[in-house]
Amino acid sequence: MTSQILQLVLGLLAMPAIVLAIILPGELAIRRFPQKRQSSLRPWIWLSPVLALVGLVIAYPLAASIVFSFRDATASKWVGFSNFVWAFGSAMRPVLFNNVLWIVVFPLLTAVLALSAAIMLDRVKYERIARTFLILPTAMSFVAGAVIWKMMYTYEPPMQPQTGTLNAIWTAITGRMPIAWLIDRSVNNYALIVVAVWMSIGVATLILSAGVKNMPRELVEAARIDGAGEWAIFRFVTLPSLWPTILVVLTTQAIFSLKVFDIVYVMTNGSFGTDVIANRMYTELFVKQNLGTASAIAVLLLILASPVIFMNIKQIKSGGGE
Amino acid sequence: MANVNLRDVRKIYNQTQVIHGVNVDIDDGEFVVLVGPSGCGKSTLLRMIAGLEEISDGQVHIGSTIVNDMSPKDRDIAMVFQSYALYPHMTVAQNMGFSLQMRGNAKAEIRIEVEKAAKILDLEALLERYPRQLSGGQRQRVAMGRAIVRNPQVFLFDEPLSNLDAKLRVIMRGEIKALHQRLGSTMVYVTHDQIEAMTMADKIVVMRDGFVEQVGSPLALYDRPANLFVAGFIGSPGMNFLSGRYAAGAVWIGDVRFPVSDLPVSASEGRRVIYGIRPENLAISDDDGLPLVVDVIEPTGAETHVVGHISGQRVIGVFRERFATRPGDVLRVKFDPWKVHLFDQQSEQRIN
Secondary structure (H helix, E strand, C coil), X not given: CHHHHHHHHHHHHHHHHHHHHHHHHHHHHHCCCCHHHHHHHHHHHHHHHHHHHHHHHHHHHHHHHHHHCCECCCCCCECCCHHHHHHCCCCCHHHHHXXXXXHHHHHXXXXXXXXXXXXXXXXCCCHHHHHHHHHHHHHCCHHHHHHHHHHHCCCCCCCCCCCCHHHHHHHHHHCCCCCCCCCCCCCHHHHHHHHHHHHHHHHHHHHHHHHHHHCCHHHHHHHHHCCCCHHHHHHHHHHHHHHHHHHHHHXXXXXXXXXXXXXXXXXXXXXXXXXXHHHHHHHHHHHCCCHHHXXXXXXXXXXXXXXXXXXXXXHHHCCCCC | CCCEEEEEEEEEECCEEEEEEEEEEECCCCEEEEECXXXXXXXXXXXXXXXXXXCCEEEEEECXXXXXXXXXXXXXXXXXXXXXXXXXXCCHHHHHHHHHHHHCCCHHHHHHXXXXXXXXXXXXXHCCCCHHXXXXXXXXXXXXXXXXXXXXXXXXXXXXXXXXXXXXXHHHHHHXXXXXXXXXXXXXXXXXXXXXXXXXXXXXXXXXXXXXXXEECHHHHHHCCCEHHHHHHCCCCCCEEEEEEEECCEEEECCEXXXXXXXXXXXXXXXXXXXXXXXXXXXXXXXXXXXXXXXXXXXXXXXXXEEEEECCEEEEEEECCCCCCCCCCEEEEEECHHHCEEEECCCCEECC
């Protein structure tokens, strides 16, 4: 206990001390320069601790991953592009295909549902309560959410009592065979995507709600007078006005789709044809202990995500609502 | 084109009545201005005509139809909003043609109508631009163009000039009036600016707190305001109000006599009244006028405004002539008795 407190105090003192140790000498050093140079140098002095930290936690691992991706399982010798050849080979193909499925279905499903929710919420009196319910799953960790949904999807053989919520309802209503949600290859990927949608829809709705609220009321009124019905108002006024915001949601969810891990890891661990890039990377690294192939996957993931991330940043910078 | 008739129209929000049984008749082709201070219900009334607000009670007729339960698009009206409400992702041409597109007109036909309206408003060069690329005045014109393309029975304007600077406002005021003369359509125009109302309207409806205070032509309202509120609201600088007592065919403030014309006055002797006189109905007289003690002099070039007091009550005079006077000087002024407005102090209604 006392050693923990000691550590805490040390940490509290050490961090400012390190920052001061960088900034103070820097400040003293630039005093020697003429006034004009000082003001252009000063930001770099003050930014240097942060830049050093960014370098330590982002730039170094990134560079290391790239290097490892060209070396063998234990990073002991160069192997050229063989890790990448493997990554694009038949072993990884179904995994990559699953991510394609995620990247198409997950953002679209989330955006469509969140958009409908945002527009409907705008029209109900008990908006705050409804929105709170929508946002609740977001407060949960993905692991906890995945555990809950694992119970929802639980499958017992036919004629056994169905303990899984969905199968209990399904068999009671239709009287048909229970569905092995997480095993049946025709549904299991979608079953996982539904969990991610459930967990993400709150934030997406929140972002789109802000967009809906920002839309001038007079715009809709003008359209109404111009003879537009509800559908035409949505199609010609609401949707185009919200399009930048929708793009932000779509790109954010696309990035999520690329790196989805926890839901898959907890619910199926990639079995029955549900594996995704990030989970495969985990398997390669910690189960198969192959640093080379794991790093190649990491680099691949980065390359795939980069354009989406740039689009996302551009969209956010342009105001997301202009 | 059509007439618009409001019959005992009421608006109730959560048990609070904000429009109290309004009756107004707007003739075919008339330019009617609804004017009043903010919160008087003029915009709400306009939005009820447009169909954007529900009518709690009473009837709105457009032409020979009761439109209470009709949706805005079926009322055959067009509205110009204060914020213009242009669709930001559509070009000027698309904005103007949107209503026809909604009606399902052919593209070529829409183009012809849009170009026709653009010609009237001098927008031809801007048709392919987006609203964000336009100045305030241009946006305003596009908003009007969108209304014209519809060729509606009634045009509704909701404070369309409030977002423009003073100079542009005067120009657009003239343009809207010219547009009315050219199209001859029925127009209902909401503003809080009495100058806009006076200069543009065939008929003004003055509102306050959800009641119609007076309806009439601009000059009728100016010359014979029905009550103290209208008298004070119309005209700038505002009418002078002096509080006194009516006796022996004149108004007395202390023992100073203020002349009144021979028009019949419905007030008993000794009744407390408000003596109203417009600033331009004061005239400098050489000797026998009332003593106006000068506080402030405001030369505007065309006129001289003199702010002072008579018998301790504030009076503004507007004079055509220029003259040298200083604060503290005493001017002798005469009031034109035929231009005097008398109001009962209690009911605030006109009594002469």
